[in-house]
Amino acid sequence: MKPVTLKQIAGQLNISVSTVSKALKNYPDVSKETKLKVKELAKVLNYQPNAFAVNLRRKESRTIGLIIPEIVHHFFSTIIKGIVNQAEKEGYLVIILQSNESYELEKKQINLLLNQHVDGIIISLANNSTNFDHLNQVVLSKKPLVMFDKIAKLVNCSKVIINDRKAAYTATQHLIDAGCKRIAHFRGSLLPLNSIDRFLGYRKALLDNGLPYDPALVYISECDDTSFEEGKMNTRKLLEDHDDVDGIFISTDLVAIGALTECNKLGVKVPDDIKIIGFSNWFMSKVVSPALSTIDQPGYLMGEMAFKQLYKEITMQKNKESYYPEIIELETKLIVRESTAS
Amino acid sequence: MKPVTLKQIAGQLNISVSTVSKALKNYPDVSKETKLKVKELAKVLNYQPNAFAVNLRRKESRTIGLIIPEIVHHFFSTIIKGIVNQAEKEGYLVIILQSNESYELEKKQINLLLNQHVDGIIISLANNSTNFDHLNQVVLSKKPLVMFDKIAKLVNCSKVIINDRKAAYTATQHLIDAGCKRIAHFRGSLLPLNSIDRFLGYRKALLDNGLPYDPALVYISECDDTSFEEGKMNTRKLLEDHDDVDGIFISTDLVAIGALTECNKLGVKVPDDIKIIGFSNWFMSKVVSPALSTIDQPGYLMGEMAFKQLYKEITMQKNKESYYPEIIELETKLIVRESTAS
DNA sequence: CTGAAAGCGCTTACAG
DNA sequence: CTGAAAGCGCTTACAG
Numbered sequence: 001m002k003p004v005t006l007k008q009i010a011g012q013l014n015i016s017v018s019t020v021s022k023a024l025k026n027y028p029d030v031s032k033e034t035k036l037k038v039k040e041l042a043k044v045l046n047y048q049p050n051a052f053a054v055n056l057r058r059k060e061s062r063t064i065g066l067i068i069p070e071i072v073h074h075f076f077s078t079i080i081k082g083i084v085n086q087a088e089k090e091g092y093l094v095i096i097l098q099s100n101e102s103y104e105l106e107k108k109q110i111n112l113l114l115n116q117h118v119d120g121i122i123i124s125l126a127n128n129s130t131n132f133d134h135l136n137q138v139v140l141s142k143k144p145l146v147m148f149d150k151i152a153k154l155v156n157c158s159k160v161i162i163n164d165r166k167a168a169y170t171a172t173q174h175l176i177d178a179g180c181k182r183i184a185h186f187r188g189s190l191l192p193l194n195s196i197d198r199f200l201g202y203r204k205a206l207l208d209n210g211l212p213y214d215p216a217l218v219y220i221s222e223c224d225d226t227s228f229e230e231g232k233m234n235t236r237k238l239l240e241d242h243d244d245v246d247g248i249f250i251s252t253d254l255v256a257i258g259a260l261t262e263c264n265k266l267g268v269k270v271p272d273d274i275k276i277i278g279f280s281n282w283f284m285s286k287v288v289s290p291a292l293s294t295i296d297q298p299g300y301l302m303g304e305m306a307f308k309q310l311y312k313e314i315t316m317q318k319n320k321e322s323y324y325p326e327i328i329e330l331e332t333k334l335i336v337r338e339s340t341a342s
Numbered sequence: 343m344k345p346v347t348l349k350q351i352a353g354q355l356n357i358s359v360s361t362v363s364k365a366l367k368n369y370p371d372v373s374k375e376t377k378l379k380v381k382e383l384a385k386v387l388n389y390q391p392n393a394f395a396v397n398l399r400r401k402e403s404r405t406i407g408l409i410i411p412e413i414v415h416h417f418f419s420t421i422i423k424g425i426v427n428q429a430e431k432e433g434y435l436v437i438i439l440q441s442n443e444s445y446e447l448e449k450k451q452i453n454l455l456l457n458q459h460v461d462g463i464i465i466s467l468a469n470n471s472t473n474f475d476h477l478n479q480v481v482l483s484k485k486p487l488v489m490f491d492k493i494a495k496l497v498n499c500s501k502v503i504i505n506d507r508k509a510a511y512t513a514t515q516h517l518i519d520a521g522c523k524r525i526a527h528f529r530g531s532l533l534p535l536n537s538i539d540r541f542l543g544y545r546k547a548l549l550d551n552g553l554p555y556d557p558a559l560v561y562i563s564e565c566d567d568t569s570f571e572e573g574k575m576n577t578r579k580l581l582e583d584h585d586d587v588d589g590i591f592i593s594t595d596l597v598a599i600g601a602l603t604e605c606n607k608l609g610v611k612v613p614d615d616i617k618i619i620g621f622s623n624w625f626m627s628k629v630v631s632p633a634l635s636t637i638d639q640p641g642y643l644m645g646e647m648a649f650k651q652l653y654k655e656i657t658m659q660k661n662k663e664s665y666y667p668e669i670i671e672l673e674t675k676l677i678v679r680e681s682t683a684s
Numbered sequence: 685c686t687g688a689a690a691g692c693g694c695t696t697a698c699a700g
Numbered sequence: 701c702t703g704a705a706a707g708c709g710c711t712t713a714c715a716g
Contacts, residue, residue: 005692005693005694005696006693007693007694017693017694017695018695018696021694021695021696022695025695027696049693049694050693050694050695051690051694052694053693053694053695054693054694054695055694055695056692056693056694057693057694057695057696058694058695140700180694
């Protein structure tokens with residue numbers, strides 16, 4: 001019942017623990033005979049090295065930590081999948097933690113991971129994280145750190161991102177090309193960098209096309225979680241206050257689907273009366289009616305790349321090579337569906 | 343830069359490592375003075391106990407393993423969230439692994455978790471797992487194990503489930519009450535217990551209501567992942583082969599939404615020509631059009647309960663109390679929306 | 685009240 | 701080719 005140890009194997013074979021250890025790891029200075037005996041018995045007893053002890057010796061855990069604002073979220077779950085799959089390929093395990101968009105929790109979780117001695121940390125920031133001491137502390141302690149999607153420019157670590165500004169520009173330009181003249185924007189939370197960048201892309205597209213930028217058409221979400229309900233509410237307000245609007249660029253698909261649903265309910269025709277484009281390409285977007293145009297954000301790939309970068313840094317660190325943070329920018333793609341047909 | 347150890351604290355204060363250790367843990371046999379000094383210095387140096395060493399000594403890791411068939415899945419991600427949140431409350435960390443519906447992978451992952459010495463394992467089975475030796479091995483080694491949703495009756499461990507048969511009966515009865523006379527069933531994969539149970543509930547409802555059971559109306563999925571595309575394909579086949587069908591009970595919302603989409607495309611009116619009910623209450627179901635009737639399956643609660651049960655068993659085990667596996671059955675709820683309106 | 689000692693299970697530099 | 705020894709960082713029973 002008790003797990004088998006090297007000591008037991010050594011005892012049964014009447015040899016030393018060190019020899020058993022070396023035999024199992026194919027050290028060249030152990031006789032073939034001994035190796036054979038040891039390996040056979042290890043198999044019979046189903047010997048599994050005690051990870052705690054190995055970790056303590058090697059000072060590595062082959063475990064990484066992942067902090068995500070919200071697990072139940074199509075984009076994030078795709079990323080989790082990418083990270084977990086890629087990690088498994090290299091024999092790494094992933095501890096997952098959810099910050100719930102809370103800075104306090106995020107900070108606590110970083111500390112938790114740090115004293116669990118994970119070999120590295122991957123994180124996407126909570127919306128209200130504006131102090132980054134906890135992350136700088138990770139960088140300072142030379143523990144590899146990779147941020148993705150919701151990043152902080154001021155933290156000196158590798159980042160896997162998309163070009164939010166450019167993607168938002170493309171989305172807005174698409175609305176303009178489809179004939180929209182007065183375009184609103186639901187930007188989600190105020191703080192996160194990608195909300196800001198998407199907003200800037202939207203505004204730039206308007207100006208580049210000679211359309212006026214009207215701040216009254218930009219809706220900021222009050223609560224921290226950008227939700228379906230918010231999309232419905234904002235749409236109702238928008239339609240009341242600005243009945244001349246003919247297009248909306250919404251920075252999350254979920255909110256965009258809320259908007260669609262509200263339009264359907266109020267009898268406002270999408271795309272005839274108003275065109276809507278979302279952001280992220282959640283699975284849902286192609287099954288709603290009318291199907292939602294959006295910007296595809298490569299979640300799985302983002303997860304894969306985040307782990308690959310982290311792994312590279314962990315390995316270089318172990319070999320005492322020096323490395324510099326890298327910014328990895330992934331391509332997005334405009335997905336045209338019914339909601340912006342002209 | 344190097345993590346601070348007890349030894350360093352002891353060195354600086356000129357006292358022994360044991361005293362430092364005891365002081366930090368408030369052992370009653372250490373003087374107030376010493377405690378104060380030690381704690382102060384520990385704080386200044388930002389001392390964090392080395393988890394490896396603590397684990398090795400205590401033979402516990404305060405970490406559990408979670409194996410899930412597929413991460414990108416609304417129901418499962420809700421469960422992950424429930425488990426992770428509940429675990430955090432008790433100071434436990436969760437290692438997440440995805441079996442990808444593969445028995446081979448699942449087996450490997452169990453072994454991985456076992457020699458990581460997690461304190462317990464929570465698992466939902468891969469569809470093609472029919473051999474349960476790897477799980478029985480966990481039970482035999484007295485490592486707490488909890489299964490949820492996709493379980494194996496033959497494994498002697500605690501389980502958190504819903505009553506699939508009853509829920510399927512309710513769904514089918516609802517179609518009958520809405521006037522359906524000839525009801526098809528998309529049952530998903532052949533093997534998993536919940537597919538079987540849902541099928542049995544469907545059949546029983548028909549028979550109890552004096553409707554004939556026609557095996558030709560039951561569609562089994564060929565591939566292992568029950569998908570949107572499958573819903574579309576099956577629906578096309580069904581409409582060609584059986585144009586008298588007026589209701590479908592589909593064992594997953596995702597497939598049901600595929601069916602809805604295909605009906606919309608083919609001009610078949612839901613709910614007028616044909617009524618559709620799904621299973622699981624994915625978020626998507628309320629935003630498609632027509633909104634999908636379904637059975638609500640309490641994912642978050644299921645995750646919470648799974649962890650709570652595991653935690654109970656871990657604790658009892660530690661205290662050398664004996665415990666017996668429990669079956670925890672959670673309530674489901676019929677959600678009536680437009681797709682079955684009469 | 686304090687500390688020396690043993691030990692958790694492993695790895696590895698060193699001696700023989 | 702083999703093994704004794706030291707050590708990773710901690711905890712705890714025991715002696716003083």
